[in-house]
Amino acid sequence: MNREDFPILNQQVYNKPLIYFDNAATTQKPMMVIDALSDYYRTINSNIHRGVHSLSQQATEEFEIARKAVQQFIHAAHDHEIIFTRGATESINLVAASFGRTYIQEGDEIIISEMEHHSNIVPWQFLCEDRGAKLQVIPFDEKGELCIDQLEALITPRTRIIAVTHVSNSLGTINPIKEIIDIAHAHHVPVMVDGAQAVAHGAVDVQALDCDFYCFSGHKMYAPMGIGVMYGKERWLKEMKPYQGGGEMISTVTFEKTTYNELPFKFEAGTPAVGDVIGLRKAIEYMQQTGIQNIADYEQELLQYGTQELLRIDGLRIIGQAAHKAAVISFLVGNIHPYDMGVLLDHQGVAVRTGHHCTQPIMDHYHIPGTVRASFALYNTKEEIDFFVQAVQKATQMLQ
Ligand code: PMP
Numbered sequence: 001m002n003r004e005d006f007p008i009l010n011q012q013v014y015n016k017p018l019i020y021f022d023n024a025a026t027t028q029k030p031m032m033v034i035d036a037l038s039d040y041y042r043t044i045n046s047n048i049h050r051g052v053h054s055l056s057q058q059a060t061e062e063f064e065i066a067r068k069a070v071q072q073f074i075h076a077a078h079d080h081e082i083i084f085t086r087g088a089t090e091s092i093n094l095v096a097a098s099f100g101r102t103y104i105q106e107g108d109e110i111i112i113s114e115m116e117h118h119s120n121i122v123p124w125q126f127l128c129e130d131r132g133a134k135l136q137v138i139p140f141d142e143k144g145e146l147c148i149d150q151l152e153a154l155i156t157p158r159t160r161i162i163a164v165t166h167v168s169n170s171l172g173t174i175n176p177i178k179e180i181i182d183i184a185h186a187h188h189v190p191v192m193v194d195g196a197q198a199v200a201h202g203a204v205d206v207q208a209l210d211c212d213f214y215c216f217s218g219h220k221m222y223a224p225m226g227i228g229v230m231y232g233k234e235r236w237l238k239e240m241k242p243y244q245g246g247g248e249m250i251s252t253v254t255f256e257k258t259t260y261n262e263l264p265f266k267f268e269a270g271t272p273a274v275g276d277v278i279g280l281r282k283a284i285e286y287m288q289q290t291g292i293q294n295i296a297d298y299e300q301e302l303l304q305y306g307t308q309e310l311l312r313i314d315g316l317r318i319i320g321q322a323a324h325k326a327a328v329i330s331f332l333v334g335n336i337h338p339y340d341m342g343v344l345l346d347h348q349g350v351a352v353r354t355g356h357h358c359t360q361p362i363m364d365h366y367h368i369p370g371t372v373r374a375s376f377a378l379y380n381t382k383e384e385i386d387f388f389v390q391a392v393q394k395a396t397q398m399l400q
Helices: 031-043 054-073 088-103 122-131 148-154 177-186 234-239 274-290 292-310 338-346 360-366 382-399
Strands: 082-085 109-113 134-138 159-165 191-194 213-217 228-232 250-253 258-260 316-319 328-333 353-355 371-375
Touching: 031 274, 054 082, 054 274, 082 088, 088 122, 088 159, 088 191, 088 213, 088 228, 109 122, 122 134, 134 148, 148 177, 159 177, 177 191, 228 234, 274 292, 292 316, 292 328, 292 382, 338 353, 338 371, 338 382
Parallel strands: 109 134, 109 159, 159 191, 191 213
Antiparallel strands: 082 228, 213 228, 250 258, 316 328, 328 371, 353 371
């Protein structure tokens, strides 16, 4: 893969070559994306949609081309189903707030899962508190696979929405979301998918999945930070009340009454991150040029190799052993605290994440304080994994 496209990787940390295994937190950016950002600010920076002048028209055009690129990337039926946000967190908050204000009444129920990121728990808790609704939770088993057989029993006539992650950021589990969506739809319940950990690692087709909402961040798929997407089916977005009020989302404003703009602008109040949207388009282009299936296959190879090599270490256990996993390995060695392991790995040039990864219920499930998490991206190599395994061994010897 094209490692040389990522200039940040070519540096030393504590006089050791940087090994960046914190890709589930954020990926690094290829030159194509970095150049697109600086080109935007050097040549066409201006506010969009309202300007008659040339720069504004060019920026608007680039912005709307990017929306079409996202539409095509996730195979949405319409470009006005693509809403730009700051990231997955804002996208989920948007769905919870707008769907909630429109459809949730006292006594209604919302289903999430036990392996959700806090971003897909807390917004629903806000909603439940505001509306007097109730949160139900699909559990997972010891391997880290959702107990889908329990879903049917959780759905009642009061269930209004199911919000579930496509891929777990802590366990790596790839959930059978098509199956979940089919079960939910058989009961006329819509499904929101948190795709934050999925979009960079395989093709997503929202029409084939038939999901009602799909949320993700740009920065975990080689795009700039501060840009994300909320995909929603037109039928919901048309009915849903707006999320934030402000410029752009209105049609007419008087002190007596405001009417709202058409889709997608109804959900895009204020000045958007135009340069970052253009950067997101470049990241999509980059992934498509590399080949999304090539990326998926290569990362699976790294996952298998990394799992096999790590398991050679005495006392190492992997948290999350689902049959279908993305390239995320969470582990613990003996009684070593994940934080101590993380610090010693950093001193050897290896960047991993330690802690609860914003998934405290997962840590509670396993009665552990956290894990060490290595997560791979297209620019990582087996040689890096070899060095990493030695580094874990070295740290283990020092800490045990
Ligand atoms: N959901 C999942 C599964 C995630 O991994 C993350 C990021 N760690 C988020 C949501 C939130 O993404 P962001 O912080 O980019 O808004």
